[in-house]
Amino acid sequence: MRKAINLSVPNLDVDPIVENLKECIESGWVSTGGRFIGEFEEKIAKYVGTSEAVGVQSGTAGLHTSLRVLGVNPGDEVLVPTLTFIAAVNPVTYQGAIPVFIGCDDTLCMDPNLLEKFLREECIVRDRVTYNKKTNAKIAALAVVHVFGNMANMEKIIELAKEFNFKVLEDATEALGTYYTEGKYAGKYAGTMGDAGVFSFNANKIITTGGGGMVVSNNPEILNEIRFLTTQAKTDQLYFIHDEIGYNYRMLNLQAALGTSQIDNLESFIETKIKNYNLYKEAIENIEGLTLLPFNSDIRPNYWFYSVLVDEEKYGMNKDKLLKKLVEANIQTRPIWGLIHQQKPYQNHQAYGIERAIWYHDRVLNIPCSSNLTEEDAKYVIEKLKEFQDNV
Structure with missing residues (x-):
């Protein structure tokens, strides 16, 4: 493997x-x-x-x-x-x-x-x-x-x-x-x-x-x-x-x-993250049903995590199935954390306007984004994202 x-x-x-x-x-x-x-x-x-x-x-x-x-x-x-x-x-x-x-x-x-x-x-x-x-x-x-x-x-x-x-x-x-x-x-x-x-x-x-x-x-x-x-x-x-x-x-x-x-080394780390983000973005734009979430236009972000929005109907599988397939391919991938108002210690606390948070939680995965991620590894992740859809 x-x-x-x-x-x-x-x-x-x-x-x-x-x-x-x-x-x-x-x-x-x-x-x-x-x-x-x-x-x-x-x-x-x-x-x-x-x-x-x-x-x-x-x-x-x-x-x-x-x-x-x-x-x-x-x-x-x-x-x-x-x-x-x-x-x-x-x-x-x-x-x-x-x-x-x-x-x-x-x-x-x-x-x-x-x-x-x-x-x-x-x-x-x-x-x-x-x-x-x-x-x-x-x-x-x-x-x-x-x-x-x-x-x-x-x-x-x-x-x-x-x-x-x-x-x-x-x-x-x-x-x-x-x-x-x-x-x-x-x-x-x-x-x-x-x-x-x-x-x-x-x-x-x-x-x-x-x-x-x-x-x-x-x-x-x-x-x-x-x-x-x-x-x-x-x-x-x-x-x-x-x-x-x-x-x-x-x-x-x-x-x-x-x-x-x-x-x-922080600024050089961010330069690498920008390069890999753009590599992912260009490729993922051509995969129907996947969207690499953008950062705000009025900031220079540090590009810490790369978040992919999964449209189940267009991509052919939901984010949970995609998560399992990526892990099987030895690609560490993570969903958004469990929403805090749903955690046991906080279930009785007041929550206001949380519908959109639930919507994103159900659709977003974070893909490899290390500051030492190689172009070869990023391309392998992209290859698998395409392959999984082709084999649905």
Whole structure:
């Protein structure tokens, strides 16, 4: 059988990594101290255009501490997408808050028109605080996810946040490198327009440290508090005095040692992803019943995932049958995650306008998109997509 073509795997340059890891080991700084953490933070901040960044243990840790610092309290509600990975929503419950699920538009990101309709029709503002009419709970924040490297409509979302007085947390864990090319936020990167933004460096992300994440903000007070909380909230470093409950959420120096070389390669990774996306797009346009989903026209996306829409009637099989055939051909393929409002912990939570999310969930597959995907492998995937239809 032909070698496996994986969905999204790390693209690691061994030589600088070996040197960095060797320095960590020889210096003894392998844990939550060491020079690479600060270096990686500085490189990320410079790349996305913020003054500072704070390294954390994971994207999830970054979301959790950000929600706390942004003032989300037990009993509050946080508006979240249903079409996302569950790690984007669980931190809301860590805070004792309650997620309210909003549906997506054709970008697969939260629909700003549905969001506005929910706020105007389902909420009431009293003394500059927005409350859900159904539950009488305060709407404290919105956690928006830039799905698959696309960008949610941040201009409208931030306008609504200002009008209804809630915080905006950007889950940019899939969108490092995506930025606006037009409009009010031209030149602004995903993660830098809300009150705080979070990146992830999990193994399947566009750059990786094996795990780890990063929080960015244009508000230094937010970042200072996150740095404090993620290092066990030590009020006195020398005598280990803790006046608050903190977390062991700090990034490891070993992780940062990987990240400092990875961030230097990010733009070349994106160039490869653009090339392969266009290769897929040109071929898939000629396969009836398949559509490679586009990215927004007003952004430079990072092209993290390539999403194929399957029209069962025209293609001759549904996305689930196609998924099985691709896997049998040793091509790793993945559907959209299970919608979060349908997961057992969240089935009794309020969900608003989720019909389109269900529609896309039933029709979309993600195909191999690694930044080291070869042209030969991409052409093999295309060959199989054509072959399966011909043999229906």
